[in-house]
Amino acid sequence: MDKKIFNKEIISNMSKLVLEELREDPFYKFKLVFALMGVIPLLTLFYIILGSGIDITKISFVLYVLIFISILGFVLGYNTIKVLLGKIIFYAIEIKRSEQIKAELVASISHDFKTPILIIKELLGLLASGSSGTVNQEQKIRLSSCQSTLDNMSHTIETLLDLYKIEAGMVSLKKEKTDLSAVLLEKINEFEVLFNKENITVTKRIPEGILLALVDRDKIKEVIGNLLSNSLKYIPKSGWLSIYAFTSGEFVRIEFANNSDNIPIDKLGLIFEKFKRLDNEKEGTGLGLAIAKDIVELHGGDIWAENVKNNEVKFIVALPRVKN
Numbered sequence: 001m002d003k004k005i006f007n008k009e010i011i012s013n014m015s016k017l018v019l020e021e022l023r024e025d026p027f028y029k030f031k032l033v034f035a036l037m038g039v040i041p042l043l044t045l046f047y048i049i050l051g052s053g054i055d056i057t058k059i060s061f062v063l064y065v066l067i068f069i070s071i072l073g074f075v076l077g078y079n080t081i082k083v084l085l086g087k088i089i090f091y092a093i094e095i096k097r098s099e100q101i102k103a104e105l106v107a108s109i110s111h112d113f114k115t116p117i118l119i120i121k122e123l124l125g126l127l128a129s130g131s132s133g134t135v136n137q138e139q140k141i142r143l144s145s146c147q148s149t150l151d152n153m154s155h156t157i158e159t160l161l162d163l164y165k166i167e168a169g170m171v172s173l174k175k176e177k178t179d180l181s182a183v184l185l186e187k188i189n190e191f192e193v194l195f196n197k198e199n200i201t202v203t204k205r206i207p208e209g210i211l212l213a214l215v216d217r218d219k220i221k222e223v224i225g226n227l228l229s230n231s232l233k234y235i236p237k238s239g240w241l242s243i244y245a246f247t248s249g250e251f252v253r254i255e256f257a258n259n260s261d262n263i264p265i266d267k268l269g270l271i272f273e274k275f276k277r278l279d280n281e282k283e284g285t286g287l288g289l290a291i292a293k294d295i296v297e298l299h300g301g302d303i304w305a306e307n308v309k310n311n312e313v314k315f316i317v318a319l320p321r322v323k324n
Helices: 008-022 026-051 061-129 137-167 180-197 217-234 288-298
Strands: 175-179 201-205 212-216 240-248 251-258 302-309 312-320
Touching: 061 137, 137 288, 175 180, 175 217, 180 201, 180 212, 180 217, 180 240, 180 251, 212 217, 212 312, 217 251, 217 288, 217 312, 288 302, 288 312
Parallel strands: 201 240
Antiparallel strands: 175 212, 240 251, 251 312, 302 312
């Protein structure tokens, strides 16, 4: 890709995104290291000269040449590596930009899909209401099934769009001081009917007032919802889910333990990748955990899974806490 297609504003914005991901300016340390290295040969030469008792005013021409070559070598080395590092940064910017373009394309396609889905759903609703003629019970059930399918399609599109936006750095967090206990209880209550339907027992230890974090409330609700949804898929009927939240050092730690089958060791990390599922027969896109991971890491936190013992799995979320 040619540099000419990038204007200064795009390069500047992409550079900031790349440096944010690196979490440091590589050029700063690079300059510092070379500055220190450049002093070494000069100090060595002066040590030899002074140690030998040679009059510094009578240094031979050869010694001047050696000093010059030494400095020249460091200058050339510095410039060569600087150019190389610059190219690496630029290629990273290109990748970031391509991801952004991809996210914009996905957003455009998603919008094109969402509009007809919404129209079809509204038309099905009108049909089910009987506004276009009498509808019997069996027809209502089928129309309702069609609406549910459209809802699932719409949700999949939204999920895919969220994922690409996050990966392209197009998501800005609206952080505020939040009581995570309130967020947890709110999402648990939303899922209560679904857990009761599967006869799953939910126990919770969630202290109020101390689980404070600087987070985007809506995004963290999405993380918790994805984890609860994942639990619902894999916990057997009449199983159990235990949710334990507490402060641990500089973090608020939330643990979701359940009695589902152990995750194979080689898949403990893979389950947080896009489109990865332990059981392909389970419904879903395989994006929920990937989105949860991206959101948590955007907040400077971490998320992982552990096999506690036979038929017990635990998902852990750690978010930087805010002290009272």
